[in-house]
Each structure stands twice: as structure tokens, then as C-alpha cells.
Amino acid sequence: MQNVSLGAHYVVNLPEPDDFAFWRERARGLIQCDVPPDRVSWVEPGGTGDLFAAEGPSRGERRLPVSPEYAREVRASKRFLQLARKAALHSDPARFGLLYRMLWRLQSNPRAMEDKADADVRRIEELDKAVRRDAHKMHAFVRFRVVEAEGGAEHYVAWFEPDHHIVRAEAGFFMRRFANMNWSILTPRGCIHWDGETMRESGPARRGDAPGGDPVEELWRSYYASIFNPARLKVGAMLSEMPRKYWKNLPEAALIPDLIAGAQAREAQMVETGGKDMGDKPGTLDAVGEAIARCRACPIGELENRAVMGEGPRTAPLMIVGEQPGDQEDVKGRPFVGPAGQLLDEYLERAGIDRGEAYVTNAVKHFKYVPRGKRRLHQSPAAKEIDTCRWWLEAERDLVKPRVILALGASAARGLLGRTVSISKVRGEPMPLEGGAELWVTAHPSYLLRLDGDAREKQAALFAADLAAVKERLAELGA
Amino acid sequence: MAQQLSLRQKLEILADAAKYDASCASSGTAKKNSVGGKGVGSTEGMGICHAYAPDGRCISLLKILLTNHCIFDCHYCINRKSSNVARARFTPQEVADLTLSFYRRNYIEGLFLSSGIVKSANHTMDQLIEAARILREEHDFRGYIHLKTIPEADAELIHEAGLYADRVSINVELPTDSGLTRLAPDKNARQIEGAMDRTKSRILQAKDERKRFRHAPRFAPAGQSTQMIVGADGASDVDIMGRASALYGNFGLRRVYYSAFSPIPDASAVLPLKRPPLIREHRLYQSDWLMRFYGYAPGEVAQAAEADGNLPLDIDPKLAWALKFRERFPVDVNRASREELLRVPGLGTKAVAKILAARRHRTLRLDDLARLTQSIAKVRPFLVAADWRPTRLTDRADLRSLLAPRQEQLELF
Numbered sequence: 001m002q003n004v005s006l007g008a009h010y011v012v013n014l015p016e017p018d019d020f021a022f023w024r025e026r027a028r029g030l031i032q033c034d035v036p037p038d039r040v041s042w043v044e045p046g047g048t049g050d051l052f053a054a055e056g057p058s059r060g061e062r063r064l065p066v067s068p069e070y071a072r073e074v075r076a077s078k079r080f081l082q083l084a085r086k087a088a089l090h091s092d093p094a095r096f097g098l099l100y101r102m103l104w105r106l107q108s109n110p111r112a113m114e115d116k117a118d119a120d121v122r123r124i125e126e127l128d129k130a131v132r133r134d135a136h137k138m139h140a141f142v143r144f145r146v147v148e149a150e151g152g153a154e155h156y157v158a159w160f161e162p163d164h165h166i167v168r169a170e171a172g173f174f175m176r177r178f179a180n181m182n183w184s185i186l187t188p189r190g191c192i193h194w195d196g197e198t199m200r201e202s203g204p205a206r207r208g209d210a211p212g213g214d215p216v217e218e219l220w221r222s223y224y225a226s227i228f229n230p231a232r233l234k235v236g237a238m239l240s241e242m243p244r245k246y247w248k249n250l251p252e253a254a255l256i257p258d259l260i261a262g263a264q265a266r267e268a269q270m271v272e273t274g275g276k277d278m279g280d281k282p283g284t285l286d287a288v289g290e291a292i293a294r295c296r297a298c299p300i301g302e303l304e305n306r307a308v309m310g311e312g313p314r315t316a317p318l319m320i321v322g323e324q325p326g327d328q329e330d331v332k333g334r335p336f337v338g339p340a341g342q343l344l345d346e347y348l349e350r351a352g353i354d355r356g357e358a359y360v361t362n363a364v365k366h367f368k369y370v371p372r373g374k375r376r377l378h379q380s381p382a383a384k385e386i387d388t389c390r391w392w393l394e395a396e397r398d399l400v401k402p403r404v405i406l407a408l409g410a411s412a413a414r415g416l417l418g419r420t421v422s423i424s425k426v427r428g429e430p431m432p433l434e435g436g437a438e439l440w441v442t443a444h445p446s447y448l449l450r451l452d453g454d455a456r457e458k459q460a461a462l463f464a465a466d467l468a469a470v471k472e473r474l475a476e477l478g479a
Numbered sequence: 480m481a482q483q484l485s486l487r488q489k490l491e492i493l494a495d496a497a498k499y500d501a502s503c504a505s506s507g508t509a510k511k512n513s514v515g516g517k518g519v520g521s522t523e524g525m526g527i528c529h530a531y532a533p534d535g536r537c538i539s540l541l542k543i544l545l546t547n548h549c550i551f552d553c554h555y556c557i558n559r560k561s562s563n564v565a566r567a568r569f570t571p572q573e574v575a576d577l578t579l580s581f582y583r584r585n586y587i588e589g590l591f592l593s594s595g596i597v598k599s600a601n602h603t604m605d606q607l608i609e610a611a612r613i614l615r616e617e618h619d620f621r622g623y624i625h626l627k628t629i630p631e632a633d634a635e636l637i638h639e640a641g642l643y644a645d646r647v648s649i650n651v652e653l654p655t656d657s658g659l660t661r662l663a664p665d666k667n668a669r670q671i672e673g674a675m676d677r678t679k680s681r682i683l684q685a686k687d688e689r690k691r692f693r694h695a696p697r698f699a700p701a702g703q704s705t706q707m708i709v710g711a712d713g714a715s716d717v718d719i720m721g722r723a724s725a726l727y728g729n730f731g732l733r734r735v736y737y738s739a740f741s742p743i744p745d746a747s748a749v750l751p752l753k754r755p756p757l758i759r760e761h762r763l764y765q766s767d768w769l770m771r772f773y774g775y776a777p778g779e780v781a782q783a784a785e786a787d788g789n790l791p792l793d794i795d796p797k798l799a800w801a802l803k804f805r806e807r808f809p810v811d812v813n814r815a816s817r818e819e820l821l822r823v824p825g826l827g828t829k830a831v832a833k834i835l836a837a838r839r840h841r842t843l844r845l846d847d848l849a850r851l852t853q854s855i856a857k858v859r860p861f862l863v864a865a866d867w868r869p870t871r872l873t874d875r876a877d878l879r880s881l882l883a884p885r886q887e888q889l890e891l892f
Contacts, residue, residue, distance in 0.1 A: 115840045116833045117847045140527045144584045156583060176512035177521040181583060216580045222487050223581075226494035227542060228532035231741040232757055237535025241528065252530055260533045383561045387554070419552055419664035434657040 010040045010064055014096070017044040018165035020088040027100050029064065032071035037104050042096030076106050079113045080124075087127035089165045095127055134164045139173060141246050142185060145214035149182060156183040159210035159249060167192060171199055186210050217251045224252040230263035281395045285314060288395050292365040295392070298385045300366040305330050310361025310396050317479030318357070318470070319402035319437075320344075321393065323411040323444055324364035327376050335360050340446040344408070347445070351467035353474075359400045363407075363415030364389045386414045397437070403479050404430075405437055406470050409444030427466055430473065440473070442466035484567055490577065492567040496547040496558055497593060500650075501706055501738035503528075505539045505588040505623040508645035508701035518619030519583055522645065526623070527588055540591040540625060541578050545569055545606055549595030553652070553663035555711045555740060558595045568597075571610035578614060582622055589623030589645070590614065600631035608636065611643035623701075630666075630674035637674060638681055638698075646701035646733070649674050654722040658712030675730040678703050682731070702733035709760055711740040715788030716759070717781045720766055724777035727770070737763040762790040769797060772828055773821045794879065798824040801861060802879055811863040812843050825857035 012026050023042070030040055076084075084099050102120050105112050113121055144156035156178070167185065171192045174185065184193040186205035193200040238256075247253035282288045292307040301307075308325035311334060320336075328338035336344055348355050363386055369376035381389075393415050397405075407413040413421050416439055417431070423443055430438040443466075448459055484492075505526030512521035528537030546568035547558040557564055569577075578590045592610055596603050607626055614620040626644040628637045641647050649671055653659045656668050678699070685698030705726060707719060714722075723735045739760040766783070769775040783800040784790050791799050801808060801824045810819050812834055820831045833851045837843060845867045849855040860869045860878060 111840075114836055116837045117841070117850050122850070136527070140529050142585050146584075158585070173521075173523060176514055176523065178519055178583070178585075179513040179515070180517060180519060214584065216584060219487055219490060219577070220581060220584070220586050222491050223494050223541070223543075224530065224532065224538065226491045227498050227538060229498045229534045229536075229741060232534040232536075232739075234535030234757075235533055238531040238533050241537065242531040250530065256533055263533065383552075387561065417664055418554060418661060434661050 008039065010035060012040065012042050012064065012096075014042065014044045017047075017091075018089050018168055020085055023088060023096055023099070026064065027103055028074045029067045030100070031074045031104060031107060032067040033065040035065065037097065037101040040097070040100060042100065044093065044096075047093050074103070074107065075110060076103055077110060077113050080106060083113075083124050083128045086131045087124050089131045089169055090127040091164045092127060098123060098127075131164050131166060134162050135166050135170050135173075137246065138162055138166060138170055141242075141250060142174070143249065143251060144183060145211040145217075147211050153182060156181055157211055158183070158185045159205075159207055160185055160187050161249065162187055162189060165189060168201065175199060214251075221252050221255055225255055225259060228259055230259075230266035233260065233263045233267075235260060281391070281398065283399075285309070285396065285399055288392060288399070291395075292392050295365070297391075298388045300324075300364065300368045300381065300385055303366065303369065305367040305369075306333060307365045308333055308335055308362065308367070309365070310335060310359055312359035312361075312400075313357060314400060316357060316359035316400055317403045317477070318353070318474060319359045319361065319397065319400060319405045320355075320408065321405060321412040321415060322360075322362045322408045324362050324381055325367045326378055326446075327367065327369070330367040335362055339449060340444065343445040343448060347464060347467055350464065351471045353467065353471050359396070359402060361393070361396055363393055363412045365392055381411055383414060383420065386411055387418065390415050390418065397435070401435075402437055403477050404470060404474055405433065405439045406467075407439060407441045409447065412444070413439075413441045427462070428469060438473075440466065440470050486573065486577075489567040489569055489573075490543070492565050493544045493547060493569060494542065496544050496564070496595075497542045497591075499557065499738065499741065500542065500591075500593060500627075501536075501736040502591070502625070502648060502704055502734070503537055503539050503542070504704075504734065505625070505645075506701070507733060508623060509697055511621045513619070513621050516619045516621060518621060519579070520589070520621030522588075522621070522623055529586055529588065539588045540623065541581055541587045541589070542591040543569070543574070543577075543593075545571070545574060545592060545594035545603070545610065546597055547595045548597045550598075551596055551663070551665040553665065555652070555662050555708055571606055571613055574610040575613040575618065575620075578622075579618060579620065582620070587622075589620075589625070591625040591627075593627035594629075596629060596631075600629045601633055601636060604629050604632035604636040604640065608640050608643065611640065615643050625701075628674065628678070630671045632674075634674075634677050637678060641678065641681055641685075641699040642696055644699055646704060647678060647699045648704040648706070649678070650706045651722070651726065652706070652708055653712055654707050654709075654714040654719045655712060658714055662711060672730075675703065675705070675726075675732075679730045703730070704732055704734040704736065706736040706738055709737050709739050709763060715784070716763060716766070716790045717784050717788040719763060720770075720777060720780055723763075723767060724770055735767060737767070756792060758792050759789075762792065762796060766790060766796045769800075773797070774818055775800075795824070797822070798857075808861045809863045809869050810861060812848065813838055813863075813865065823858055823861045825854055825861075826852060 010030065014022055016022070080102065087095055087099060098120060102112070102124060105120070112118065115121055138160055142158045142160050144158045147155050147157055149155040167187050167190050174183065175194050178194070180196060182195050184191060186209055188204050188206070191202045191205050193202065247256070282291050289307070289309040292309065295301050295307065308329050322336060325335060326338045326340065329335055329341070335341070345355055364381045367376070368379045368381050368385070370379055405416060407416055410420060410423055413423070413426070416433065421441065423441060426441045430440055433439050443459060443463055445463070448456060448463060451459055508522050510522060512523065513519050526539050528539050530538040532538060544558070546566070547564065548566050548568060549556070549558045549560055552560045574590070574592060578587070581587045582589065592607055594603050594607055611624050611626060614624065624644045625646045625648065626640045628640050628647050628649050630649050637647070651671060652663055652666065659666055659668050681698050682702060685695065688695035689697070707722065709719060719737070726732050726735055737760050739757050766780045769780050770777060779800065780796060782803060783796040790796050801822065807822065810823055812820070817831060817835060820826055820834060821828070826834070830852045834843065837847065837851060841847065842865045844865045845855065845859070848858065848862070848864055852858055859867070862869070
């Protein structure tokens with residue numbers, strides 16, 4: 001302590017703005033010589049330091065005191081060291097003074113760092129946080145572009161503008177990640193280069209020193225535009241994590257204004273092609289009848305035909321579902337009145353099922369056909385058309401609440417299950433449906449009409465057996 | 480024969496098809512780097528988000544489908560068999576090459592590969608594994624890989640996937656069985672759960688083996704996750720939270736993602752056309768956090784819901800819970816336990832840790848709290864400090880409207 005003159009002011013010139021080890025060495029010595037914080041100025045290269053440092057050579061360039069031979073040890077908490085290492089990288093010129101003041105205070109109060117409400121502690125934490133955020137953004141937003149080096153090797157070069165002195169500190173991250181690549185990161189605060197074996201540093205660079213483009217960027221931009229979901233626009237959330245200041249160095253960011261501007265149109269188009277709005281499900285069977293008459297949700301509704309509503313008691317325990325109205329059903333406006341309907345009636349009667357006590361309807365409400373001369377030839381509905389019409393079938397189901405549903409044919413089964421099943425695999429066994437009803441599937445009676453001879457007899461027997469099973473089940477259920 | 484698609488066209492189709500999957504994380508895996516290897520890649524610290532899309536979601540991984548052809552016909556899915564979208568298909572080699580070219584330019588943390596089901600579940604799973612194998616074995620890629628596994632595939636294949644991947648996931652898709660039957664008729668809830676259960680045991684087994692043998696192979700070190708679609712069926716928030724907590728409990732999942740059903744082009748008519756408000760998804764994530772980090776039992780989070788079983792949309796679930804259980808408040812910041820402090824609306828885990836540390840040094844006053852918390856206005860009614868006691872504020876009938884955030888106008892851009 002002999003060479004500390006009372007009231008003397010010291011200036012420490014740091015060789016590099018991020019040289020924590022140098023600061024630590026000098027700070028330890030100054031504390032051992034009992035130099036209070038307001039008697040030291042810390043000046044980084046190119047910096048002017050504070051008021052005292054600028055006051056001239058007589059005060060500013062005083063040689064630092066030499067620590068006494070048996071100096072006391074300088075102590076700092078682990079937490080302080082952890083934070084100080086990062087905080088020292090901040091661009092705030094006052095950081096080293098602040099760290100010295102804190103280190104000074106720690107000598108008399110070793111637990112000072114624990115007081116989170118203390119102003120110095122808070123400031124150091126803020127600096128640390130800002131540096132960590134900057135480093136995190138560097139990890140995220142460095143974008144390499146490939147240039148060909150001598151010998152045809154690929155050299156990956158990036159341009160980045162950090163807010164703080166983090167470049168040297170973050171070199172290790174990029175080295176561990178891209179250990180087997182040749183790369184350079186150029187920044188206005190200095191550059192780092194890795195050739196697969198050694199790390200090299202060089203002075204500050206300008207943006208023009210970095211390459212202007214990369215062939216893969218087109219692909220990357222396509223990816224960026226495609227992965228964005230226009231139905232979920234949240235610009236604020238994006239900006240808080242990717243502030244505009246970074247945009248100029250991100251090749252994909254140029255797309256952002258157009259993506260946002262086009263988002264509403266894209267969402268509207270998604271909803272548009274996403275199917276028609278069927279409105280709310282009607283609350284009465286009459287309302288269903290009115291709604292299906294107006295329904296143009298699929299192309300069948302655009303044909304010259306009329307919607308055929310189901311018929312039967314409002315509380316029928318059995319619901320019979322066919323495929324779609326045929327020519328005669330369309331003319332009469334009632335389900336199952338054509339040849340297939342007559343056949344169905346016959347089998348129902350034989351099985352002892354009273355059609356008048358069942359609710360009879362179709363999976364598709366309009367007649368699909370192709371005109372051939374004066375005739376209209378039946379066409380099977382497509383899966384998508386059945387799925388669209390499922391809306392109305394479910395509306396009827398919700399109102400009638402049958403215990404048992406008998407689906408005639410694959411289209412009817414799809415209208416109830418939402419998937420295509422093979423009749424031969426599922427017939428004869430009930431399938432539970434959502435809401436408690438059970439579904440029995442059998443062939444469509446028009447299938448029987450198309451068969452002859454043995455085949456017809458065989459299928460007719462199966463059909464009759466299916467109806468008998470349904471009758472038995474209804475009896476079991478007491479319906 | 481259809482015209483050959485360019486790589487860029489395929490990428491557009493197969494990234495577009497992948498955008499409905501909410502999972503994005505690339506964190507929580509084993510630490511690795513490329514030093515001493517032949518290739519590139521590291522998984523250091525937490526996952527890094529390399530870009531953000533205007534939908535506010537981060538882009539951390541190259542999230543694509545191997546193909547959007549699918550033999551299944553799930554109504555909520557854009558790739559279902561009966562949908563009219565443009566189809567495309569990558570080869571495993573193309574996926575590996577794309578991943579590497581993006582990774583080397585530092586665009587991504589790795590790959591998140593999912594797929595529609597082509598030919599069979601096993602064939603599809605084989606292809607997914609092949610892409611991961613090329614990356615890991617041929618290119619010594621040490622970045623992050625997340626593979627979506629197909630529940631119908633053989634257990635051995637799922638096992639193989641976990642050896643290459645950091646994380647595997649199997650989507651539950653819909654929170655209720657009836658929703659699954661109605662909207663995903665080809666899927667089977669038991670099968671999905673069976674696959675999750677097998678993955679869980681493999682993860683546990685691999686962890687155990689590593690304790691005994693240092694070189695035992697790692698199996699999905701970042702664990703398994705799943706996704707549930709919100710708003711496509713009638714399931715309430717209580718149903719969803721119940722399902723999520725059962726999944727966390729039964730299968731040791733790392734994350735459950737909630738994805739608000741969004742309008743998809745060429746949607747099935749069975750689906751509701753209106754999308755659920757995005758805020759609903761946010762509230763579910765908040766309730767998820769309460770269960771995972773704040774010590775709320777699933778039943779308690781459900782208590783925050785309203786009579787219809789849904790969480791209120793205007794306030795967060797923690798505040799909703801506190802308003803319902805006002806007798807538990809105010810809490811004394813200078814005396815309360817960590818558990819009690821964690822229940823205070825507006826106090827996060829970090830703020831609670833700071834309070835606990837600071838009160839060893841001083842008796843906390845309202846000013847001190849203001850420095851330690853985000854918003855003193857929000858926490859004040861629920862806390863007692865040295866110079867503060869919320870006389871009757873906690874009992875006010877209009878407390879909710881005082882605390883609920885004002886409706887904000889959309890920002891201009």
C-alpha cells in the first residue's frame with residue numbers, strides 16, 4: 001500500500017474490449033492496493049474513458065500501483081464471476097467500472113450478489129442478459145454462404161452484426177458445430193476464421209467483404225414461405241423474437257411483408273376451398289328438408305333434381321339408410337319407391353319388419369346421374385360427396401336417435417362410418433357408433449337386382465339373414 | 480405419367496403439408512458436437528430458433544413430410560386419401576441432402592421428418608428410418624433428428640427409429656376416443672397408446688443400460704412427444720387437459736403439443752369450418768405449464784374451467800383458478816412457501832426464486848416486489864408485503880374485470 005497516493009486517479013487501458021482476463025488481473029491488483037472504485041477509470045481501445053481519464057496525462061497515465069508482497073486474497077462469489085465474464089462483453093463503456101465497484105463491495109460483503117433488488121446487481125444481470133441474448137441471436141441468425149476457395153474446396157462465409165463484443169467468445173460454438181467445414185464469420189467488430197484445424201482472427205470487416213448470395217437460398221426461401229400458416233398470423237410474436245434490425249442479414253426476411261400482406265387472402269382461399277359452410281345443424285326434420293333442398297355443397301346439388309328427405313316416425317328405433325335417391329325417388333320426392341325400394345319392402349315384410357315404423361333415408365340426398373338421351377343413368381356418388389352429405393345424415397340421426405341403423409351398401413356405410421368398408425367383412429355383426437347406436441351393414445337391394453341364378457339366390461339368402469338378425473336385435477332391445 | 484417435380488416444387492408441397500404439426504422443439508437431447516468426427520452438427524444448450532415465421536412460430540428444424548400420399552382418410556388431415564391436394568414424394572436421399580445443405584448454412588438445428596402412409600405402415604417407417612440412417616451413418620450428422628413414428632408399424636422399426644433419432648413422437652390426434660372414431664376412422668386409440676407404451680419402455684431400458692454400460696446405444700435421448708388437435712371435435716378443455724395429464728403420467732411424455740384446428744384446403748364437410756380461437760390453444764399451453772412446472776394437479780387446473788368445461792379465454796388459467804379460490808389469498812410474500820407463491824397470478828417460477836432469495840436479505844416491500852416481478856398491478860391483490868395489505872381488493876366482485884387484459888386492437892404492420 002506504500003505506493004498508493006491518497007486521492008490519486010488511475011487509468012487502465014484495456015488491450016481488447018473483451019479481455020476479461022486482463023481486467024481481472026488489474027482489478028485484483030487494484031483491490032489489493034485498496035484503490036476505491038471512484039479512483040479508477042477503465043478505457044477500452046478507441047474509448048475515451050470517463051471524465052477523470054480524459055483530464056490529461058498528469059492524472060490519466062499514472063502507473064498502476066504494485067501489489068504488496070503479502071497482499072490479502074481478493075474474493076468473489078461464483079455467481080459474480082459467472083455474470084462478470086458475460087457482462088464484460090457488453091458494449092456499455094461503463095461495464096468495467098461497474099464490475100470493479102461490485103468486486104470492491106464483495107470484499108466487505110461477500111453475499112452482496114444475492115440481493116436481487118440492489119441496483120448494481122441488477123445492472124450486471126441486465127448486461128449479462130443482453131450479452132447472452134446477443135450470443136443466442138448470433139447462434140440463430142448467422143447465415144453462411146458458400147464460395148469456392150482455392151483447390152475447389154467449399155468455404156462458408158457469413159456476415160453478422162453483433163451488438164456486443166461476443167465474436168471471439170462465440171467462436172467455440174461454431175467450431176464445435178461446424179468442425180469439419182472451412183468457415184469465416186465477418187463482423188464489424190472483428191472476424192473469425194476456421195479451416196478445420198485452427199482458429200484465426202482478423203480485424204473488422206465490412207458488409208461488402210461477404211458474399212452476396214448462395215444457390216441454396218432460393219430453396220430456403222421456398223421452405224420459409226411454405227411452412228408459414230397464413231391462418232395463424234401473429235406478427236407481434238415474430239417481431240419480439242426476430243426484431244427488424246436482424247432482417248437485413250436474413251435472406252428469408254425479404255419475404256415477410258408479402259407473406260403478411262397475402263395472408264388474409266390465402267386464409268380466405270383456404271376456407272373457400274376448405275368446403276362450403278353448411279351453417280348450423282337444423283333442429284327439426286322439416287328444417288333439414290328445407291336445408292337439403294337448398295344445399296349445393298357438392299356438384300350433385302347442381303344437377304336438375306330435387307332433394308329427397310328421409311321419411312318415417314320422428315322417434316323410430318330403426319333407421320334404414322340407402323345410397324341415394326334414384327330416378328323414381330327423385331320424381332316422387334320419396335326414398336325407396338323405385339324397383340330397389342319395392343324389393344326392399346318385400347324382404348322387410350318377410351323378415352317381419354314394418355317399414356312404416358322405420359325411418360328410411362339415404363346417405364346422399366340428391367340423385368346423381370348422367371343424361372343419356374331421355375334417360376338419366378344412375379351414377380354412384382364419390383367418397384367426397386358422401387362425406388359432404390354426411391352433415392345432413394348426421395342431422396337426421398341426431399333428431400331421430402335410432403337404436404339400430406341398417407346401412408344398405410358401401411355408400412351408406414361410408415356415410416355413417418366416414419371410411420369405406422368391405423360389405424362381406426362387416427356384415428352380420430353390429431358396430432358401435434358414437435352416441436350409442438349400433439350399425440348393421442348389408443348389401444344394397446339394387447345389387448340383388450343385378451344378379452342372376454345361383455349368385456342371386458346366394459346373395460338373397462345373405463340379405464334375408466341380415467334383415468332377420470336386425471329384427472332379432474330390435475326385439476332384444478325391446479324396440 | 481405426371482410431370483417430374485423439381486426439388487423446389489416438392490419442398491413447397493411437402494413443407495406446406497407439414498405446417499399443421501405444432502411441434503418444433505429441438506431441445507433436451509444428449510449433448511453432442513462434430514469435433515473429432517467426419518460430419519457436421521452439434522446439440523448444445525437449448526434448441527435454437529433460427530427464424531420466425533409471420534405466424535409467430537419458430538423455425539428450428541427442417542419440418543417436412545417424406546410424402547403426402549396417404550392410404551388413410553382422416554378427416555382433419557390435409558393429406559387424407561380423398562383430398563385433392565397436389566402430391567409429392569421425397570427420396571430418403573433427397574431429405575438427407577436438403578437437411579445437410581440447410582444445416583451447413585446454419586438455417587436449422589436439424590430435421591423433423593413425418594410422413595403420410597404409403598403402401599404400408601412398415602414400408603413408410605422404413606423410408607423414414609432410411610433418411611435418418613443416411614444422415615447419421617453416411618454423413619456422420621450430429622444435429623437434431625425428430626422422427627414421427629407410425630403407430631401401426633412393427634415394434635422393431637420403431638426401435639430402430641429411436642436409435643437414430645433424438646426424439647420420436649406419435650400423434651394422439653384427437654383427445655377423445657369418439658372423436659378419433661369419427662374423424663380418423665382408420666386410426667385406433669389402443670394401437671397408438673400401445674406404441675407409446677413400447678417407446679416409453681425402450682427409453683427407460685436404454686437409460687438403465689447407459690447407467691451400467693457407458694457405450695450402450697442411446698435411444699431417443701430427447702424422449703417422446705405427441706400432438707392433439709384442438710377444436711375439430713367437441714372435446715372440452717377439461718377433456719383435453721385430462722387426456723394430456725394421463726399421457727404425461729402413463730407414457731412419460733416430454734411434451735404434449737396442442738394444435739388449434741386450422742382451416743385446411745379441401746376440408747371434409749364433417750369438420751367445423753370455423754377455426755377455434757388461437758387463444759384457446761394458448762390457454763391449454765398455459766394449463767400444461769401449470770401442471771408441469773407449478774405443481775397443480777390435473778384436477779385443480781380443471782377447476783379453473785367454466786361450467787362448459789372450457790377455460791376462460793379472456794384471462795389465463797392461473798388467474799381464473801385464483802379468482803375461484805380467493806380464500807387462499809392474499810399470500811404473505813415474506814412468509815409464504817414456494818408452493819404458495821407459485822399460485823399467485825403474475826408470479827412466474829423465476830420471480831418466485833428471486834423473491835425467495837431476496838427475502839433472506841430484507842423484508843420485502845411493494846417497491847422491492849416491483850423490481851422482482853413483471854407487473855405489480857397484477858400481483859398486488861393477491862399478496863401481502865411489509866407495507867401492503869390488499870384490504871378487500873381480493874374480495875371485490877369486479878376483480879376479474881380489473882385484472883383481465885383490455886381488448887387490444889390488431890396492430891398495424
